[in-house]
Amino acid sequence: MxxxxxxxxxxxxxxxxxxxxxxxxxxxxxxxxxxxxxxxxRNFHLFQPLLYQVATGTLSPADIASPLRGVLSKNKNTKVLLxxxxxxxxxxxxxxxxxxxxxxxxxxxxxxxxxxYFGNDHWEDKAPGLKTVEDALEMRRRIFMAFEAAEKETDPQKRQAWLTFAIAGGGPTGVELAGAIAELAHNTLKEDFRNIDTTEAKILLLEGMDRILPPYPPELSAKAEKSLHELGVSVQTNSLVTNITEDAVTVRRKEGEEIIPTRTLLWAAGxxxxxxxxxxxxxxxxxxxxxxxxxxxxxxxxxxxxxxxxxxxxxxxxxxxxxxxxxxxxxxxxxxxxxxxxxxxxxKQKEYPPFHYVDFGSLAVIGRHAAVVDLGFIQFSGFIAWLFWVFVHIYFLIEFDNKLIVMIQWGWNYFTRKRGARLITGEKGKMLLEIKGGGDYHLPEAEKETLEV
Amino acid sequence: MxxxxxxxxxxxxxxxxxxxxxxxxxxxxxxxxxxxxxxxxRNFHLFQPLLYQVATGTLSPADIASPLRGVLSKNKNTKVLLxxxxxxxxxxxxxxxxxxxxxxxxxxxxxxxxxxYFGNDHWEDKAPGLKTVEDALEMRRRIFMAFEAAEKETDPQKRQAWLTFAIAGGGPTGVELAGAIAELAHNTLKEDFRNIDTTEAKILLLEGMDRILPPYPPELSAKAEKSLHELGVSVQTNSLVTNITEDAVTVRRKEGEEIIPTRTLLWAAGxxxxxxxxxxxxxxxxxxxxxxxxxxxxxxxxxxxxxxxxxxxxxxxxxxxxxxxxxxxxxxxxxxxxxxxxxxxxxKQKEYPPFHYVDFGSLAVIGRHAAVVDLGFIQFSGFIAWLFWVFVHIYFLIEFDNKLIVMIQWGWNYFTRKRGARLITGEKGKMLLEIKGGGDYHLPEAEKETLEV
The missing domain is CATH 3.50.50.60 (FAD/NAD(P)-binding domain)
Structure with a gap:
């Protein structure tokens, strides 16, 4: 000692x-x-449980990040080293x-x-994961760019591929991403486009096991699946991603393999x-x-x-x-x-007992006003679970940095269904060239001449 | 017709x-x-007058950006094309x-x-301007990275170069940037570092003309200069930037040329x-x-x-x-x-009179609670001007998107002097390698062995 x-x-x-x-x-x-x-x-602590809200345009990175120096500035025995x-x-x-x-x-x-990526590191470019602020901004860019590309695409099949969002992995992150994208397509963006109907977007949640949220009790998995269905998410269990290309994902099921055309695959699988x-x-x-x-x-x-x-x-x-x-x-x-x-x-030359984890339960959110909560002694879902989820997350979020703003932003989003942070950002000029190269979205000659109202 | x-x-x-x-x-x-x-x-309208607040860590990009589709969604005769x-x-x-x-x-x-850059396009990498969200995030990265690099640097001269912030151009953007960086150094970051005293940072505002805010009445320029001095900004008029390198800026004055060592030069000059x-x-x-x-x-x-x-x-x-x-x-x-x-x-086959600009006046903000306002018939400065500035900006900002959040964030910052958005973000891994390459900040052998408290 x-x-x-x-x-x-x-x-x-x-x-x-x-x-x-x-x-x-x-x-x-x-x-x-x-x-x-x-x-x-990095010079900040990241509240990762809410990173999916940055990826789907509700919050800004700074809303869920606390500068480490600021958090620890009062501890005079503590140095932060970048x-x-x-x-x-x-x-x-x-x-x-x-x-x-x-x-x-x-x-x-x-x-x-x-x-x-289970030995498929080359999938990373095609199916970004969600761990850093940059990951979240890249997901955000891809999600909102897909709607923009669909708006320009005139080939119905290619358009549908832009409007298909596949999420690999049915854990909490996958469930939260799928729910948030479904809300974008069915609510937030509904009035924003002229050539596409965003409510026709397909949101697929692909899970290799026989149910989503595998660590939760089966009843909560079932409730989460039901809530996701109501939001317009197609939950596909026993569905293992076996290949990813730029415009399709291959899924293996008991019945055999299916190739699903999609331009947006998000990785939440491992x-x-x-x-x-x-x-x-x-x-x-x-x-x-x-x-x-x-x-x-x-x-x-x-x-x-x-x-x-x-x-x-x-x-x-x-x-x-x-x-x-x-x-x-x-x-x-x-x-x-x-x-x-x-x-x-x-x-103090004192022994300390072995580590013992006190499990206060698990929770996952599904869209704007539903969640599932498992506290061990009690399980519940729906709106009350959502409020509970909000409360717990705010409680821990404000601990470091008094992120009151996030609570207000949530309240605001809840009542207005707005998503103020749906910015497409990134390297200069990259955005447009990318969809130009990716898909053939030129308008046909007729439409070029007289754009319809 | x-x-x-x-x-x-x-x-x-x-x-x-x-x-x-x-x-x-x-x-x-x-x-x-x-x-x-x-x-x-881009898929958003940017409220550029507040972009300097993103660059200095107070606001997030989404706080001052409104998705164009959202703003125009109710106008059914209007299409947005990315x-x-x-x-x-x-x-x-x-x-x-x-x-x-x-x-x-x-x-x-x-x-x-x-x-x-007046024929010096190669200056762009060394002295970023402030027009886009990406520009602002790059400025933010450089400003906060400079403090981090100074914290690690043990050579006093090199450390001072990291702690010297030069802003080229004494127009409203330059004045606002200088004021905000001075507040960062003197207030926000004061307790956050262990090896440096951030209040020793030099903030230089370099203006080629004989006064800052040249389009304003001379009395307001003088008041702005006084407010900046109080904040700790060194205002240098008749000072033309003639060369920029990675670690210095050359300034031409009547007395001759001066080479000022600095690692951070921000461009607000043209x-x-x-x-x-x-x-x-x-x-x-x-x-x-x-x-x-x-x-x-x-x-x-x-x-x-x-x-x-x-x-x-x-x-x-x-x-x-x-x-x-x-x-x-x-x-x-x-x-x-x-x-x-x-x-x-x-x-309607009707003629319309020529365009006539109705000038409601000019305003610029200087730090946390001072501004200068010129309404033509009246000029004022100080706290009342600051409140006026806040009111006008909020008024126009909320017009499109009800950015209530920004007002709350401002109120919050005002009372707490916090800046929640001081994240260093960017390309993965780029951040650390850059200061590693840029400056020799290795700790001396002695300090490596026993880091002082």
């Missing part, structure tokens, strides 16, 4: 990653007798960053996960551990699971290295009931707080 | 550009017996777009202006007419002024082509007092409305 007294240098805690795990660890150490350095590639970790030397207790090297006494690795997982494994010999997550001890440390912790989505913790904990924000938050307590107890 | 009756095809009005001029023209024609096609490269105009055939009355060609009976060109100005000149022979603006007739039409109008920043209109009208939003709005009336009067 670490021995601390006034003559030794101050204990250095280095945290890699400013997500829920890293940030909660840093905040819990804010008044501890240690020097904390929080390292992140850097990227590239290697670890556990024997020397050093972390190699892109631009420097720093020493640690305790290291907390909380670098999360990235998309996983994640794998970030690169730090592999580096940890190489340098410490820690075992990893199939998704690359680091299999941690009961106190979340890496076997053989009590001063290295892995927490959040990066960690595989299965000491509770044999099943690894899910990669959700509450697990990361609790693990961040737990590790902070372990570190502080070591100074 | 155009003859309209039930057997002839409906009159086609094509508007290029969805800025203030084009959008006001489209809205004013919303109930006219014409078919309107509004063409823009396209880019590339050529005009005035004899055939055709407009060539990137992906198609359309015919017009009346054409309104309102494509505005872009940055002008604009030139967009490419459509040149195309109009080539195809119609219309004369242009030094800034490339099209010199229009008293009814805003192009000489010899009564069915082609040029309005807004693109137009040079000097029929009022010999001086061309300034490139500001109110001119464009009034010209858009005027042209819509001219077109409708032509159907």
């Amino acid at each position: 670490v021995d601390v007294n006034s003559t030794t240098p101050i204990h250095q805690v280095v945290i890699v990653g400013g997500g829920f795990g890293g940030l909660y660890a840093a905040q819990s150490l804010g008044r501890a007798p240690v020097q904390v350095t929080l390292i992140d590639k 850097e990227e970790a590239v290697d670890i030397d556990p024997e020397q207790q050093k972390l190699k960053l892109l631009g420097q090297e720093i020493r640690y006494d305790t290291l907390i690795v909380a670098t999360g996960v990235s998309h996983h 994640v794998k551990a970030s690169g730090m997982g592999e580096i940890l494994a190489q340098r410490t010999g820690v075992e990893r699971d199939r998704a690359g997550r680091v299999i941690v001890e009961a106190d979340l440390s890496v076997p053989g290295y009590p001063n290295i912790f892995a927490i959040g989505d990066l960690a595989h913790f299965a000491h509770q009931d044999g099943k690894p904990l899910p990669g959700v924000a509450p697990v990361a938050m609790q693990q961040g707080e737990y590790v902070a307590k372990v570190i502080q107890n070591r100074f | 155009v003859d309209v009756n039930s057997t002839t095809p409906i009159h086609q009005v094509v508007i290029v550009g969805g800025g203030f001029g084009g959008l006001y023209a489209a809205q004013s024609l919303g109930r006219a017996p014409v078919q309107v096609t509004l063409i823009d490269k 396209e880019e105009a590339v050529d005009i055939d005035p004899e055939q009355q055709k407009l060539k777009l990137l992906g198609q060609e359309i015919r017009y009976d009346t054409l309104i060109v309102a494509t505005g202006v872009s940055h002008h 604009v030139k007419a967009s490419g459509m100005g040149e195309i109009l000149a080539q195809r119609t022979g219309v004369e242009r002024d030094r800034a490339g603006r099209v010199i229009v007739e008293a009814d805003l039409s192009v000489p010899g082509y009564p069915n082609i109008f040029a309005i807004g920043d693109l137009a040079h209109f000097a029929h009022q007092d010999g001086k061309p009208l300034p490139g500001v939003a109110p001119v464009a709005m009034q010209q858009g409305e005027y042209v819509a009336k001219v077109i409708q009067n032509r159907f």
Whole structure:
């Protein structure tokens, strides 16, 4: 255990990653007798559970992002470093960053996960995932650009491909994306186009398992499916994506393969551990699971290295009931707080009980006023569940940054059905050239001469 | 004049550009017996007067952008086309777009202006201007990245270069940018860093003329300069930018040239007419002024082509007092409305009097609670001017899209001095590599070993 007294240098805690795990660890150490350095590639914490609302044009990135320096500015023992970790030397207790090297006494690795295309990394360009602000803006660009391209396309088949939105993966992110796109097509954009009827858009939710939201109780999966149907989403279970091209997705079912023409496929089907997982494994010999997550001890440390912790989505913790904990924000938050307590107890030479996750339940939102909630002792869905979902998300969102704006924006959207953030942005000029190259949307000669009213 | 009756095809009005001029023209024609096609490269109207607040981290792009389709959805005679105009055939009355060609009976060109580097186009990379959402996000990235780089830099001279922000051009945009950056350095970010004191940042406003805000009365220029000094901005008049490199700007004064080390130079010094100005000149022979603006007739039409109008920043209109009208939003709005009336009067075979600009005055904001206002009959500055500025901007901003959020966000920022939108975003990974390449910010060996508290 670490021995601390006034003559030794101050204990250095280095945290890699400013997500829920890293940030909660840093905040819990804010008044501890240690020097904390929080390292992140980005200068903000991202409230990922609401990222799909950026992707579908309801919120702006800044609405769900909190500048890390601002969040931690009052913790005088804490430094924020805009850097990227590239290697670890556990024997020397050093972390190699892109631009420097720093020493640690305790290291907390909380670098999360990235998309996983199950060996088909070349799908990434065709089917973007949803992990970063840039991912969300790219999804937003594709979704709204597809409606624009459909408006210009005169070939009915090609037009239908632009108006077909396929979402791979029926977990919470896929369900939320599908619901939000259905609302766009059926409500928000209904009056905005002249050549297309946006309510004819097809929104397909493709799930490889036999039901959506597989970790939830079957009754809630059924209720979510029913709500999605009412919004106009075609939920297709037992449907595995086996190929993706620029203008189609191939789906394998029991009956055989189907090729569905679509210009917009969004990926919500899988994640794998970030690169730090592999580096940890190489340098410490820690075992990893199939998704690359680091299999941690009961106190979340890496076997053989009590001063290295892995927490959040990066960690595989299965000491509770044999099943690894899910990669959700509450697990990361609790693990961040737990590790902070372990570190502080070591100074007092006190043991701390193994990590125990308190499951407050799961929830997913389906469109404008429906959600499903599973609190373990009670399950409910519909409008009350939606209100509950809003309340929980606002509660955690405002914790860091008083994002009152988001609540007001939601209220506003709810009453007006507007989506003020449906901007197509990106590299200059890229937008138009892309659909020009992608689809042949030239108007026929007749229409060129007299545009119909 | 155009003859309209039930057997002839409906009159086609094509508007290029969805800025203030084009959008006001489209809205004013919303109930006219014409078919309107509004063409823009982007799917949103941008409230450019507030773009500097995106660049300095107060607002998000969506807060000051209104989707064009949403704004015009109720005008059933109006189509929005996401396209880019590339050529005009005035004899055939055709407009060539990137992906198609359309015919017009009346054409309104309102494509505005872009940055002008006075023959030094290679400066653009080093000193970005502020015209598009992408420009603003790039400025935002550079401003906040400069503080991050300074935090890491240990060489005092290099650190000071990161903490020096130079703004070229003392017009309203330059004044507003300088004021906002000064507030960032002196208030918002004050507690956020550990190695630097952000209040030591130098903010230089470089103006070639003998006073800032040259079009305003001299007393207001003096008041603006005083307010900027109080905010910590160094206002340098008679200071012409003559060279820009990656880490310095050369300024020519009466006393001679000075090379000022800075990593952040923002360009607010000049604009030139967009490419459509040149195309109009080539195809119609219309004369242009030094800034490339099209010199229009008293009814805003192009000489010899009564069915082609040029309005807004693109137009040079000097029929009022010999001086061309300034490139500001109110001119464009009034010209858009005027042209819509001219077109409708032509159907009634009625002449319409020449365009007359009603000048309601000018205003510019300086930081959190000061502004200067010149209404012609009265000039005032300070807090009352700031409130007036807020009121006017909100009034016009909510016209299209009920951007109530912006008002609330402002109120929030005003009371908390927070800036929630200070995200560094952009191409993946670009951010860190850039400052790595740009400046040597490696920590010295000693500091690597024991990071100080």
